[in-house]
Structures are given as structure tokens and as C-alpha cells.
Amino acid sequence: MSTLSRLSQSTVEAPISFLMREALARPELVSLAAGFVDQASLPLEETFRAVEGLLESSALGRAALQYSSTMGDAAVRDILLTRLLQADGVSGNSRSFEQVIMTAGSNELLYQLGLVLLDREDIVLCGAPSYFVFLGALQGIGARAHGLPVDHNGLIPEALEEVLQKAKATGDSDRIKALYLTTYFDNPSSITTSQKRREEIFEIVSRYNHQQHRLYIIEDAAYRDLRYFGEDIPSLFSLDLENKTVVYTSSFSKSFSPGLRVGWGVLPNDLVAPLSHHQGNMNFGAPHFSQQVIRQVIEGGDFDLHLSKLRLTYQKKLETMVSAAEEYLGDLTEVSWLPAAGGLYIWLKLDGVDTGTEGPLFPRALEKGVLYVPGYYCYPTEGSPPAHDQIRLSFGVQSVDRIKQGMQLLSDAIRETLAQKEPQYQ
Secondary structure, three states: OOOOOHHHHHOOOOHHHHHHHHHHHOOOOEEOOOOOOOHHHOOHHHHHHHHHHHHOOHHHHHHHOOOOOOOOOHHHHHHHHHHHHHHOOOOOOOOOHHHEEEEOOHHHHHHHHHHHHOOOOOEEEEEEOOOHHHHHHHHHHOOEEEEEEEEOOEEOHHHHHHHHHHHHHHOOHHHEEEEEEEOOOOOOOOOOOOHHHHHHHHHHHHHHHOOOOOOEEEEEOOOOOOEOOOOOOOOOHHHOOOOOOEEEEEEOOOOOOHHHOOEEEEOOHHHHHHHHHHHHHHOOOOOHHHHHHHHHHHHOOHHHHHHHHHHHHHHHHHHHHHHHHHHHHOOOOOEEEOOOOEOOEEEEEEOOOOOOOOOOHHHHHHHHOEEOEEHHHHOOOEEOOOOOOEEEEEOOOOOHHHHHHHHHHHHHHHHHHHOOOOOOOO
């Protein structure tokens, strides 16, 4: 009999850990796998000025080095809520900074939401594909992730309606606790949920909740700031005027620095106390010093200036990856990819090719010297069946030259794989 808890026994190694070991063991590999940020763009000078500003005052410095409240620094929470409401074009709203929670990265908030909301065998609905780190967290908790089909506009509302109606008919409604969506530049597909879809999804969930159920929408907006083309879209959160349904989560890991570990979210009214209690028992709150650094860079204007430069950097990298895909893969009818207007990823589809670690392409790509994330990692075990012919490519960490080199190596591996006469999977 194991001495480990059921939670520990259910928690398996994240797929990205295997990919990272490959990358670290072979530094010459061009890794288009991990969603790391651009190393040269990390805000060294901006962070130095913020820390210097904190520590040149003994009062500010000691306050930053002290504990904060469990939910986070009140001033920081108010700043973040104000910026969110401004981005959404919302004024005169009833929301308060007391609904905002600070966490050590947005993944911590997602995990805490899982622990607060879910019992074993409870269900979280999500897109297929979806963010595989959260899928792994749900598996560890003992919850079930049920994938719903998506298209270029996001989650298909009719599929959501169908699964909710089926659950009602079978008496399983109480098991469905949340709908998880990355509404801006989805990880892995880079799809942004259209305004029309947001309204349709919110209407379906609201109608479902009025039937004595409680289904939360977890809106993951970690990539919202990384838009390179087009206009921003108001969040799903902005539709929730009664503060009952949408949990909005975000992070400074992609837009400023992952090393600071600053995530945050806005909670529906009835989740504020449960999350506060849970966080208080776990860590007494997110790192206060990091919160104060973020406050300094926002109030001093450095954050927005940095973000403007960062967008230009990533736009060039995205354009490089797409241009390389067109140059090296554009003549192959078996290969297609989704357009991206932001984020850090390109979602590639290869008809007739098993892209998994046990298929023919992955080892051949490693042999060539390029690493990618197999698409099937990003699919839940229930609902829409996983696709074995897709891959996620990240352009965040590699230089423009390395991106182009990696795409050429990947093209070589794909062409050799396609040259095999027999189909690779059924």
C-alpha cells in the first residue's frame, strides 16, 4: 500500500518536462517547444529602476519586504482592476478591488480554483485542444476534462449547449463545475474567441445557471497583452454584470517577467472567501515584493513602454515563423496552419502524419535538431477525440535566425516522413 496521497499518485509528470529535458540535454537543438519569453527582451533596466525606487526609501523598502494581505496588496489590486475595466470599456461598474486576488503566477490561481471547486470525478469543460498544463492539474486533482470542438472563432456554442442538455437529461449537471477558455490567443492554437461567440457562450451558461445549477467560466487571459494585429475585444468577464459567473485570470509572466511570478484574477462574489481562505492556509499570499515591483513599473509608465517594444519583437518573430512556413512548407498540400494575430504560438496540422513521440516525425525532427510540442498533449481524455496530426510551435524564445533555421529543419523532417508510402496512423 502506497504511503502517498491519492492526489500525489494521480499527479503525473507534465509533458513539457520531458521536452525540456531533451532541450537541456542537447543545447544545439532548436527548441520550438517551450513557451518561454524572449531572453533579450526581459526588462532588466525597468526592473532595476523599480527595485531602486523601492529600496531608496526605507519605508517603501521595508513595506515591500514585509507580508501583505492574503489576497494581495490593495493598491496593486485596485490598479489592475482599473486597467482591466478600462481595457474592456466598462465604466460605473460595481466591481471592487476586493474581488481581485494576487497569486504566484496565473497557473497557481488555476490550480487553486481546481482545489476549491472540484471533487474527484467532477467535470471541467474546455476546448479541444486546450492548455495542457491545466489539463495535467485537473488530472492530478482527480477531475475530468471534457473537450468541446472549436473552430477559427473559438468554442462552438452548439457543442456547449448539447453537452449541458445531455448532462441535465442524465442527471450529471451537478458534476459540471466550470468551463475553461483561453479567450485571447489560445495556448496552443492561438485562436481568439470572437465577440459573437463570447456573447453566445455567456448566454448559454447564464441560462443554464438560472436553472438552479452553478457553472463558472474560467477566462484565461494570460496572452491578452500580446496582440500584434487587429483591435482588442472586451473580455467575457465584461459581460458578467452580476459578478456571479466569470473568473478572469491573467499574468505578468508573458508581458513582463516570468521570474517575478505575479499572477492575478478577478473572482465572482461567492468565490472571494473560499479562495482567500485557501490561499491563507497555503502561503499567506503571493510574494509582496514582486507585487510592489509591478506597481512601480505600471505607475512609472515603464510597463506600457516595455509592452510596446515587446509587441514589436514578437510581431517580427511571428512574421518570421509564418514566412518560413510558407517558404519551406507552403507547397505541401498535407500541411496547413492557423493564422495568428498575437500570442506566442503557431498551430500546425499535418494530414496523415502521426506527430506524437511514438510516431515517425518526432524522432526524425530530433535527429534533424528541432523540437516541437506534439498536439495530442493538448487534448482532454474525454469529449472530442484527440488529434494525432497537429503540433504546437513557439516563437517566443528563439532568435529570428534560429526560428528560420528550426522551420527549415522541421520541413526536412516532414518531407522525409511524407515520403514514406504507408499511412502512419489510422
